[in-house]
Amino acid sequence: xxxRQPNGSIRGERPLVADRLVGLDHQIASGKPSVAGGWxxxxxxxxxxxxxxxxxxxxxxPELKADIEYRMSLYPDxxxxxxxxxxxxxxxxxxxxxxxxxxxxxxxxxxxxxxxSIASFYDMLNEEPRGxxxxxxxxxxxxxxxxxxxxxxxxxxxxxxxxxxxTDIREFECLGACDMQPMASVDGRYVxxxxxxxAPAIVAAVREGRxxxxxxxxxxxxxxxxxxxxxxxxxxxxx
Numbered sequence: 001x002x003x004r005q006p007n008g009s010i011r012g013e014r015p016l017v018a019d020r021l022v023g024l025d026h027q028i029a030s031g032k033p034s035v036a037g038g039w040x041x042x043x044x045x046x047x048x049x050x051x052x053x054x055x056x057x058x059x060x061x062p063e064l065k066a067d068i069e070y071r072m073s074l075y076p077d078x079x080x081x082x083x084x085x086x087x088x089x090x091x092x093x094x095x096x097x098x099x100x101x102x103x104x105x106x107x108x109x110x111x112x113x114x115x116x117s118i119a120s121f122y123d124m125l126n127e128e129p130r131g132x133x134x135x136x137x138x139x140x141x142x143x144x145x146x147x148x149x150x151x152x153x154x155x156x157x158x159x160x161x162x163x164x165x166x167t168d169i170r171e172f173e174c175l176g177a178c179d180m181q182p183m184a185s186v187d188g189r190y191v192x193x194x195x196x197x198x199a200p201a202i203v204a205a206v207r208e209g210r211x212x213x214x215x216x217x218x219x220x221x222x223x224x225x226x227x228x229x230x231x232x233x234x235x236x237x238x239x
Contacts, residue, residue, distance in 0.1 A: 050111040058106040064092045068107045078108065082118055086125050095126045123172060131168035133206050135159075137184040137194075140174035146193070148182035154199035155184070162203050177218060190218035 067088040071081040085104050086096060093100040096119050101112045108115075119125040123136075137143075137152040152171055159169055175190065177183050183192025186202060191213045194202075198213065205212035215222050 050113050052109055052111055053102050053106040055106045058102050060103040060107060061092065064088060064103060065107055067092075068104060072108065079110065082108065082110075082115065083122065083125075086115060086119055090125060094132060095129050097127075101127075123170075126168075132166045133187055134168040134170075135184055135186050135202065135206065136170060136172040136175065138173075138175040138177070138182065139171040142178040143182040146182040147196075148194075150196050151182050151184070151194045151199070154196040155202055158199040158203040162200075162207060164203055164207055167206055180218065186212045191216050192218075 068081070068085045071084040071088065072078040075081050085108060089100040089104050090096055096115075098112075101115050101119075105112045105115055116127065119127050135155060137148060137155060139148045139152060149171075152169075156169055158164075159167065172185070175183065175185055177190050177192065180190070180192035182194050183190060184194060184202070185191075186206065189212065191202070202212045204210075211217070214220065
């Protein structure tokens with residue numbers, strides 16, 4: 001396994017562009033660690049067994065409790081709602097803090113350790129503060145072949161120049177929208193195909209609280225996949 005440096009880069013590799021922003025007053029996060037903290041520590045056999053927190057002992061905001069219970073009602077097995085429930089708690093608290101985990105655990109009747117085992121696996125779930133806004137640039141296979149790395153670095157540079165704060169900018173393994181590559185998720189809004197020249201507009205939209213790239217979002221009524229408006233190819237007449 002490659003050893004990671006304190007700044008998150010892998011020893012022997014050139015640090016990511018985002019890693020060089022650490023000196024700014026408005027720091028931009030460079031991503032999650034490669035593994036959950038404490039994975040290599042031995043089990044403490046003297047600890048008390050994990051317990052499920054009780055609703056009588058944990059104050060859960062009524063709107064969050066209602067949201068989690070609604071998510072649970074959508075599945076035959078309520079535990080299948082863990083990810084939607086954690087996302088709801090993250091939206092409410094900003095990240096999955098210890099109180100947030102206790103609240104979800106009390107409503108879902110599971111242990112906080114069970115929730116942490118899931119939250120530490122998925123990139124979209126954060127157990128530490130990462131920023132109120134986020135820009136996830138897909139750099140997986142399809143996007144990588146369409147110059148996604150350059151798009152990511154252009155967004156980081158534009159964010160550095162604009163001193164964009166409270167924003168988590170990171171590469172993402174796959175966002176499942178290969179038909180609009182290269183693409184990114186900006187606060188949950190899928191936009192693409194992207195070009196290096198789109199970086200300033202994306203950063204400005206995040207900073208001003210606007211919808212980035214109108215007409216180029218997956219949910220936009222006028223969005224068209226690449227090539228959708230092209231005329232059909234003409235068949236050659238037989239000789």
